[in-house]
Amino acid sequence: MTRAQTSNSLAALGEKGLLKVLTGAWKTNPAQVLTGVGDDCAVLRGEGKSHFLIFKTDAVVEGIHFTAKAAPELIGRKALARALSDLAAMGASPLAAVITIGLPANESVKRLRAIYRGIEKLAKQFRVNLVGGETTRAAQLFLNVALLGECRGYHPRLRSGARPGDLLFVTGRLGNTQKRHHLVFEPRMAEGQWLAKQGLASSLMDLSDGLGADLPRLAEASRVQFELNEKAIPRARGASLAAALNDGEDYELLFTVPVSHVKTLKKKWPFALPLHCIGVARLPQKGNSRPPISHGFDHFQQR
Amino acid sequence: MTRAQTSNSLAALGEKGLLKVLTGAWKTNPAQVLTGVGDDCAVLRGEGKSHFLIFKTDAVVEGIHFTAKAAPELIGRKALARALSDLAAMGASPLAAVITIGLPANESVKRLRAIYRGIEKLAKQFRVNLVGGETTRAAQLFLNVALLGECRGYHPRLRSGARPGDLLFVTGRLGNTQKRHHLVFEPRMAEGQWLAKQGLASSLMDLSDGLGADLPRLAEASRVQFELNEKAIPRARGASLAAALNDGEDYELLFTVPVSHVKTLKKKWPFALPLHCIGVARLPQKGNSRPPISHGFDHFQQR
Numbered sequence: 001m002t003r004a005q006t007s008n009s010l011a012a013l014g015e016k017g018l019l020k021v022l023t024g025a026w027k028t029n030p031a032q033v034l035t036g037v038g039d040d041c042a043v044l045r046g047e048g049k050s051h052f053l054i055f056k057t058d059a060v061v062e063g064i065h066f067t068a069k070a071a072p073e074l075i076g077r078k079a080l081a082r083a084l085s086d087l088a089a090m091g092a093s094p095l096a097a098v099i100t101i102g103l104p105a106n107e108s109v110k111r112l113r114a115i116y117r118g119i120e121k122l123a124k125q126f127r128v129n130l131v132g133g134e135t136t137r138a139a140q141l142f143l144n145v146a147l148l149g150e151c152r153g154y155h156p157r158l159r160s161g162a163r164p165g166d167l168l169f170v171t172g173r174l175g176n177t178q179k180r181h182h183l184v185f186e187p188r189m190a191e192g193q194w195l196a197k198q199g200l201a202s203s204l205m206d207l208s209d210g211l212g213a214d215l216p217r218l219a220e221a222s223r224v225q226f227e228l229n230e231k232a233i234p235r236a237r238g239a240s241l242a243a244a245l246n247d248g249e250d251y252e253l254l255f256t257v258p259v260s261h262v263k264t265l266k267k268k269w270p271f272a273l274p275l276h277c278i279g280v281a282r283l284p285q286k287g288n289s290r291p292p293i294s295h296g297f298d299h300f301q302q303r
Numbered sequence: 304m305t306r307a308q309t310s311n312s313l314a315a316l317g318e319k320g321l322l323k324v325l326t327g328a329w330k331t332n333p334a335q336v337l338t339g340v341g342d343d344c345a346v347l348r349g350e351g352k353s354h355f356l357i358f359k360t361d362a363v364v365e366g367i368h369f370t371a372k373a374a375p376e377l378i379g380r381k382a383l384a385r386a387l388s389d390l391a392a393m394g395a396s397p398l399a400a401v402i403t404i405g406l407p408a409n410e411s412v413k414r415l416r417a418i419y420r421g422i423e424k425l426a427k428q429f430r431v432n433l434v435g436g437e438t439t440r441a442a443q444l445f446l447n448v449a450l451l452g453e454c455r456g457y458h459p460r461l462r463s464g465a466r467p468g469d470l471l472f473v474t475g476r477l478g479n480t481q482k483r484h485h486l487v488f489e490p491r492m493a494e495g496q497w498l499a500k501q502g503l504a505s506s507l508m509d510l511s512d513g514l515g516a517d518l519p520r521l522a523e524a525s526r527v528q529f530e531l532n533e534k535a536i537p538r539a540r541g542a543s544l545a546a547a548l549n550d551g552e553d554y555e556l557l558f559t560v561p562v563s564h565v566k567t568l569k570k571k572w573p574f575a576l577p578l579h580c581i582g583v584a585r586l587p588q589k590g591n592s593r594p595p596i597s598h599g600f601d602h603f604q605q606r
């Protein structure tokens with residue numbers, strides 16, 4: 001194939017390449033936008049210096065994110081929970097959501113009602129105002145959730161704040177998610193808000209594609225490398241290390257903490273959800289070909 | 304068919320019935336939400352009494368909203384323009400948009416790039432910050448635009464404000480839209496903002512499904528009936544009255560003005576876009592079976 005043909009194929013580009021091609025030219029007004037493409041959510045400036053609006057869009061598609069056999073309530077739940085997890089990854093509080101649904105002509109109204117019940121229950125739990133929507137015909141059922149949230153009186157946590165020396169933490173346990181919870185995971189909303197409000201985390205994101213895919217994104221955004229203590233990675237029951245790294249859909253929080261704050265974090269962490277230190281951020285090594293994560297480092301010294 | 308079977312079919316319910324089934328149970332927090340489902344956009348309370356956030360989601364799907372042969376730039380343009388027209392229908396200013404794209408595996412990257420160029424050009428024209436997005440696999444190309452806007456220092460115009468006696472106005476010319484402009488229409492942003500800021504319009508919406516379908520929505524939201532002066536409906540070149548009523552995708556503004564403001568409106572209207580008075584709002588007639596619009600009234604007296 002010629003180069004032009006290669007670059008014209010989605011498979012050759014990959015998701016990251018595609019995003020660069022599609023959004024690489026986007027420019028935003030810095031008076032209005034703190035961060036656009038490239039973090040878990042976009043951050044807009046609100047009123048005054050410590051108010052921020054958090055904006056996210058996310059879709060689930062039948063056959064991709066759920067099977068036709070999935071319990072309809074859980075389909076709706078998942079559609080909203082994924083977007084909420086991204087808000088948690090900024091430490092934000094949800095305000096309102098608008099839902100687009102694409103519908104095959106023969107879709108069952110009973111199933112749709114159940115899908116919306118799933119959305120409504122989770123919205124009630126997390127105090128999300130459901131304020132609007134759109135229905136359209138489509139070949140395949142899809143749900144798009146656009147979510148608006150805010151950080152009021154504190155700064156959202158970004159992916160770009162990790163500094164060399166910061167320790168890397170993860171909540172919960174990773175892997176085996178398809179069997180375990182991909183439809184019923186809990187967005188780590190309270191934990192994310194706590195981390196942002198306490199000012200303890202230097203960077204924060206949620207794990208949606210698996211630690212192996214998401215940690216390089218944190219590394220790239222913060223311009224650091226990570227040394228990972230693989231033995232310390234908390235695995236779900238029945239999950240191998242490979243599963244914990246690669247399964248995806250963990251929806252746990254991944255964050256870094258300056259060494260000076262680690263004691264406070266461990267002392268003050270008010271949640272039952274376990275917290276594990278799994279690595280450390282390092283200065284990127286210029287001019288060498290090491291990947292930004294070194295998986296091989298397994299005698300990491302936890303400080 | 305039994306009643307249960309009937310109500311389980313999308314065709315039997317229709318879009319309005321479906322929306323009621325899906326969103327009828329939604330409750331919002333009045334301290335945060337001014338208006339949710341049922342207007343062109345949702346309105347959230349901002350900072351202070353005269354700041355409002357305007358929130359909208361809208362999707363275009365290949366084969367439904369555009370054909371595979373449509374110019375890719377215009378597909379992207381249309382996706383954003385539809386949502387902008389809904390913002391115009393509140394009199395709001397756009398702030399930021401996030402885009403979800405659903406992609407078949409064999410989609411051409413060149414075509415996608417052109418679609419996004421179309422989005423970018425319109426975003427630049429209307430000063431919309433493009434701040435994020437999501438890509439997902441799908442059987443059929445779709446684009447979802449979630450748009451955030453604001454009204455700062457004035458109140459958004461709702462569908463619910465028309466009062467008996469108010470005159471009904473429409474911008475531009477209606478009908479023949481498929482041939483004329485369904486991919487290249489101009490969202491009436493400046494006109495909508497002017498109407499809201501001047502405080503002249505008592506209600507406002509945009510025409511997306513055609514006057515014949517949209518006017519009953521204005522009537523229902525405002526609890527009035529409309530008498531329509533069919534001779535006064537401004538038709539596009541080549542459009543019959545039926546086309547002007549039913550074609551849809553006009554994306555013009557439809558609004559009501561109290562009689563006391565009509566002179567000021569006509570005197571101050573600063574736009575080249577034509578303005579036509581096409582009817583009057585009346586008290587709904589209880590207990591009769593007349594539809595909320597009386598099409599037959601064609602000797603309406605324009606005051």
